[in-house]
Amino acid sequence: MDKVVISILGRDRPGIVGAVSRILLDRGCNIEDVTQTSLQAEFAGIFIASMPDNLAPSTLLAALKAGLAPFGVDVLVKRLERRPAHSSPSSAEPFVITTMGPDRMGLVAGVTEVMARFGVNITNMKAVFRGGTDPFRNIMIYEVDVDRQIDHAAFRTALRERAQELDLDITIQHRRIFEAINRV
Incomplete structure (x- = not known):
């Protein structure tokens, strides 16, 4: 499974995280990490999700944009780069x-x-x-x-x-x- 980073920015209001998580679930994606905050009434959320092999990041982006249109938020989906197998643990x-x-x-x-x-x-x-x-x-x-x-x-x-x-x-x-x- 590939992983993607999804960022959501826009005016804060109830339901954004619920809508994002439902869209991801409906497409077979699993949220692995998430951080979210509200700064001066602006929402910022970053999600890392694994997605099924048959789902392209561009298709997921289109679904998120359509599903989140009522919230008026900006959405970005980016494939998560895999770490090289040879990378050593951090010191x-x-x-x-x-x-x-x-x-x-x-x-x-x-x-x-x-x-x-x-x-x-x-x-x-x-x-x-x-x-x-x-x-x-x-x-x-x-x-x-x-x-x-x-x-x-x-x-x-x-x-x-x-x-x-x-x-x-x-x-x-x-x-x-x-x-x-x-x-x-």
């Missing part, structure tokens, strides 16, 4: 990086540029900016994979220096510690 460790501070342009760019420079992969991110100088109204949470081979001390130092430049408080914790402390 990365999961961390959670949180920042708080006054709102201003460039916060996300400033922090993520440091991550990119060290080859750190962001697996999940949530940023809430409510404006103003109250640091508790402007929070970014990054779930990241940090390769064991990088210089962790240099990475932490670079992040802390950038946070200071941006007037941000920053914490960097292994995900197990973060979850234990926050009881997630």
Whole structure:
């Protein structure tokens, strides 16, 4: 079975996930992973589904567009590339990086540029900016994979220096510690 990535974007309203899942089920597709959120009344959903051999991604796209037309959402279907059989398991460790501070342009760019420079992969991110100088109204949470081979001390130092430049408080914790402390 081939797998596809399906992304749905549009104005949030009840029934979108139900409609997508029904369309997939009716065509013999199995949802394997899904993430969905609503940002400022905008829906964003990403589904990974396996589909029967006799179903083409273009046919699935047409069915989704037709079935979701009443919702007025944008739909994209892309074949999921298979990983090479020779790829080795990741040597990365999961961390959670949180920042708080006054709102201003460039916060996300400033922090993520440091991550990119060290080859750190962001697996999940949530940023809430409510404006103003109250640091508790402007929070970014990054779930990241940090390769064991990088210089962790240099990475932490670079992040802390950038946070200071941006007037941000920053914490960097292994995900197990973060979850234990926050009881997630």
